[in-house]
Amino acid sequence: MKAVYEDAGKIFAELVEIDSPSLKEKKMAEHIREMFRRLGVELTEDDSAEVTGSDAGNLYGCVKGGKEGKPILLSAHMDTVMPAYGKKAIFGANGEVRSDGTTVLGADDLAGVTAIYEAVKYLRENQITHCDIELLFTTGEEIYGKGAKAFDYGRLNADRAYVLDLSGRIGDAAYAAPSILSFTACMEGKAAHAGFCPEEGVNAIAAASRVIASLRQGRIDEETTANIGMISGGRGINIVSPECVVRGEVRSLKHEKAVEFLREYREAFEKAAEESGGRLYWEESVDIRAYETGLDSQTVTAYRKAAEKAGIEARMVKTFGGSDENVYFQYGIEGIVMATSMNCVHSCREYTNIHEIVSVTEILIHLLTGENE
Structure with a gap:
């Protein structure tokens, strides 16, 4: 040809x-x-x-x-x-x-x-x-x-x-x-001076870091992957961070499995927010099925x-x-x-x-x- x-x-x-x-x-x-x-x-x-x-x-x-x-x-x-x-x-x-x-x-x-x-x-x-x-x-x-x-x-x-x-x-x-589900977890803490009165603050970055370290990421099994790809927050190095935003995705060849795994992520963030004395604002979307x-x-x-x-x-x-x-x-x-x-x-x-x-x-x-x- x-x-x-x-x-x-x-x-x-x-x-x-x-x-x-x-x-x-x-x-x-x-x-x-x-x-x-x-x-x-x-x-x-x-x-x-x-x-x-x-x-x-x-x-x-x-x-x-x-x-x-x-x-x-x-x-x-x-x-x-x-x-x-x-x-x-x-x-x-x-x-x-x-x-x-x-x-x-x-x-x-x-x-x-x-x-x-x-x-x-x-x-x-x-x-x-x-x-x-x-x-x-x-x-x-x-x-x-x-x-x-x-x-x-x-x-x-x-x-x-x-x-x-x-x-x-x-x-x-x-x-x-796969289905691709994306999420944004916004951890809200409480600002305080990091030198004078850190105990009065709730460090959202610290709370988010603890939950991220506990989560399963990467290749979960032959059908499913999960990734936290973005994290941002803080207002200054001398301020106990009042917010931390975490973004990521879950993929699975089985839609129900992706939904269930993302639920596991959300519950982990909710628990971390409650234990730290902060609050969680959560958004998720089904990008494709x-x-x-x-x-x-x-x-x-x-x-x-x-x-x-x-x-x-x-x-x-x-x-x-x-x-x-x-x-x-x-x-x-x-x-x-x-x-x-x-x-x-x-x-x-x-x-x-x-x-x-x-x-x-x-x-x-x-x-x-x-x-x-």
Whole structure:
């Protein structure tokens, strides 16, 4: 697929040069709409920006293919993490592409956008019969699927999705991902002069430190992780600290387990506040909910066959990262998240490989033209 390889490199480089940090996806959305318009595919922008605060909405479109059966949803996100301004695609040997080292590359998720575009382009230019394709390019995915949460799912007819947004070996696909619950624990103590009358104060930092030291963190078991990632507080080194704010998260492949573990955290902070004579203000949120697509499902079976036809070994994996599929699953759309040549993501060492993007494109082509199972 030489032509696909050459075009994929060009398309990817064009996308990389567009600044699209989360909630600033307008230019990216305009460019993607024009790309698909050249293929005769119209993408419409929804009104989710009113909810998300982005300067653009999600893009949705449908590509008729002539095969009977329900459409398949292909999805990727338009936003990138920071630092994301002034990105450049630096091409190296053997198809490798990196940033210049001062920004992320944006392969997460522009490699996914490129592969979807190339698959649709190949099918249309070669007039190949395929199943109907629904396309969804979202905003704010890096903020726990913010754009996907604001989409109107009454517009979709697909009941299975292939989300192109996973690091790892090409052929890998995540069939399960965790719930992510975040929390803020604000310990309130009492200020006092640390030299003259420390006994009159209640040191919130000390109270918070005791409870943090007692909590289980890191990998709790094969399904669950927990982390306290931020702590702040105090007004001066000569003041008994009247407040301490602690922030963290719990992840688990089982939603109920995440909820229960977070309850353990809250109770520990409540006990520490009571024992110290202070108070606790607690906030928590379910950022995304866990999903698990059956290994014997049509979604997985079709993917395995498509990868095999492309000469690639399919491996089904569990991931501890979230994606838009976590959101789609809550609306009855079972799916998997495909590895899409994004490596060292969320860092300035991020890189991709055009050969691998083409391999992903080949899997998509076989997926879209294969027999309905």
